[in-house]
Amino acid sequence: MKNDVNLTVQALQRMPYYLQHLRKVDENGVQIISATAMANVLDLNEVLVRKDLSMICTSKGKPKSGFPVKELIDNIEDYLGYNNTMDAVLVGVGSLGKALLGNNEFSKFGLNIVAAFDIDEDIVGQVVCGKKVFPLEKLQNLCERMHIHIGILTVPAEFAQEAADRLVGSGVRAIWNFALIKLNAPDHVLVQNENLAASLAVLSQHLRNEMTEESKGVDLNEHTAL
Amino acid sequence: MKNDVNLTVQALQRMPYYLQHLRKVDENGVQIISATAMANVLDLNEVLVRKDLSMICTSKGKPKSGFPVKELIDNIEDYLGYNNTMDAVLVGVGSLGKALLGNNEFSKFGLNIVAAFDIDEDIVGQVVCGKKVFPLEKLQNLCERMHIHIGILTVPAEFAQEAADRLVGSGVRAIWNFALIKLNAPDHVLVQNENLAASLAVLSQHLRNEMTEESKGVDLNEHTAL
DNA sequence: TAGATTGTTAATCGATTAACAATC
DNA sequence: TAGATTGTTAATCGATTAACAATC
Incomplete structure (x- = not known):
């Protein structure tokens, strides 16, 4: 080691x-x-x-x-910490949140989502992919009790800062942020931004280049050569 | 523009x-x-x-x-291409694939997943989140017919290259690769790697630092200062 | 031994940052 | 006008790459 x-x-x-x-x-x-x-x-x-x-x-x-x-x-x-599991909580059980809850491959990478939180009363109380959804008020208590240090943020951008503050207040040390917003957090809390929109932007730029090149009548064989 | x-x-x-x-x-x-x-x-x-x-x-x-x-x-x-939708296909309807199929927020970013493909007979024929799952053999036909230029790869690493080859053979120009493997593709095909494991690795390293610092008895107030 | 591969030191490269003149 | 903000050119910084001696 x-x-x-x-x-x-x-x-x-x-x-x-x-x-x-x-x-x-x-x-x-x-x-x-x-x-x-x-x-x-x-x-x-x-x-x-x-x-x-x-x-x-x-x-x-x-x-x-x-x-x-x-x-x-x-x-x-x-x-990479694959051998000692990190427990995490997920905040925001929208379509992306559900998606991540249902991804049972995270365990291979040492991540274990123990519970989910949301403010929507229709969602709270449900069990999504085997994980119970709690009201946001219970976040701090659960995190402290279970010594959770990782929070996964999958709320809409407008609620992300508030949710992040709650996570920080609950003792979380690292936030995996899927919201497209720059979060303010104290120095000791790491914010890891997962920017799926950025990836799509890269794809989009490439496709546009490909298309305009094509419409310009550039010899497409130059691609396939070699 | x-x-x-x-x-x-x-x-x-x-x-x-x-x-x-x-x-x-x-x-x-x-x-x-x-x-x-x-x-x-x-x-x-x-x-x-x-x-x-x-x-x-x-x-x-x-x-x-x-x-x-x-x-x-x-x-x-x-x-970023949010105003002219890019149609895409998804290959690999495992837990991550299902997750992405169910994420209806992609449409905000101009991405529209039109169909999914898998080799598993138990999955083929199902409708996952409103998207029909086809056998992999139908990939080329559908892509050509619908002029699909984007493929989303959510198969296990060991099948990723083969699936990528099929996508390339079907006329795809950009691959959004969620498999943890370096794909070989011709120059004109962009491979955008989405490395969730890498993000987790960053979180893990940070937490380890935090923990060792704590056990060393470093004054935790230095964090909250300022 | 000869040669492939390692590890280290120096050079390169590209993105970010700083300095500053131009402009409303 | 004065001063905030823009756009441009030069300096910095850090990661990657190249060169080369050390080693099995």
């Missing part, structure tokens, strides 16, 4: 990709893998991969061979 | 936040807003905001006053 180092956000975001590939080669019985090989598969610079791996690997990479696969898998899983 | 310019991915990702704030001040009757004011609210550098706004705004910012709010809103919505 080497979790005293802090990775840059960028490095952190590459870790799940390393992990996926390592698990795959591990299944095929590969015991040692070089940063060079990983870099080629994942289309990354090999020095970058080498540095990333050396940051989290408990043993040193061996020249001519590489890094031990099983150890890397363990190290990354440990580093 | 000023959509011949291309924004950097970073600028594109700031746009939804600008839009949210602009809509809010517009509701309050504000007609002109300065980049300086926006920057303060959103905690961004004012030159950055000014540059971003000038990139997409059809009129120039006026010294001493700023940019016209309504025009900015229109320009950003146009630029």
Whole structure:
């Protein structure tokens, strides 16, 4: 376990990709893998991969061979916290909130949503995907009692700041924010913004470029060449 | 409409936040807003905001006053493609796939999921959140017939490349990839990776830091100061 | 040994920020 | 006019990449 180092956000975001590939080669019985090989598969610079791996690997990479696969898998899983579950609460049981409640794949990543909260009386009391929906007033009590440190925010933007304040007041240390708004929170509370609209914007810009290029009559074969 | 310019991915990702704030001040009757004011609210550098706004705004910012709010809103919505809907198909109706199918907020961002596909015979034929699930074999036919250019990939990592190949073969130009794997696709096909695991990793690292700091007996008041 | 691969130090690159003249 | 705000050019900063010596 080497979790005293802090990775840059960028490095952190590459870790799940390393992990996926390592698990795959591990299944095929590969015991040692070089940063060079990983870099080629994942289309990354090999020095970058080498540095990333050396940051989290408990043993040193061996020249001519590489890094031990099983150890890397363990190290990354440990580093990403997949082995000690983080309990979380979800605030805002709209369509996105329901979506996340129903996504049982989060447990693979060490996340466990224990309860949901909403202000809508029609929703409160319901059980959505096995999780009970409580009125927002009960948030603080439950968080304190269960020592919850993560809040997932899936309320409309106009209510997001208020809900965030409540989460902070309930002792939450990290907010996974799906609302498209910049939240104000004290320094010790991390706000991780999940910006699905931004992703769609990237797609949209690309499609527009593709379409205008096409309408300009640019030779489409230039794409398929090579 | 000023959509011949291309924004950097970073600028594109700031746009939804600008839009949210602009809509809010517009509701309050504000007609002109300065980049300086926006920057303060959103905690961004004012030159950055000014540059971003000038990139997409059809009129120039006026010294001493700023940019016209309504025009900015229109320009950003146009630029992000919110006004001309992009049709998309979804491949992989697991828990995450179902989640996205059920998220009726995508329409606000110009995305319309017209159909879903899966290989699982138990799922094929079902109607999930008003969308019919077809067998994967029908993907190409439907995409070509309906001129679909966006594919949403929510299959497990091990099937993602195969599914991506099918999407590409069906004429898709952009893939919104929720699988944790680096996809190989031709140059003209954009792969936008949505890495929820990476976000969780950022949360996890922060919580670990918080916890170790606490156990070290660091004065917690340093957080609340200021 | 020879050569592939590691780890480190220096160079590059691009986004952000700072400085400042132009303008309403 | 005076001063706030814009737009532009130059400096900074940090991540990525390149170069190269060390090592198995």
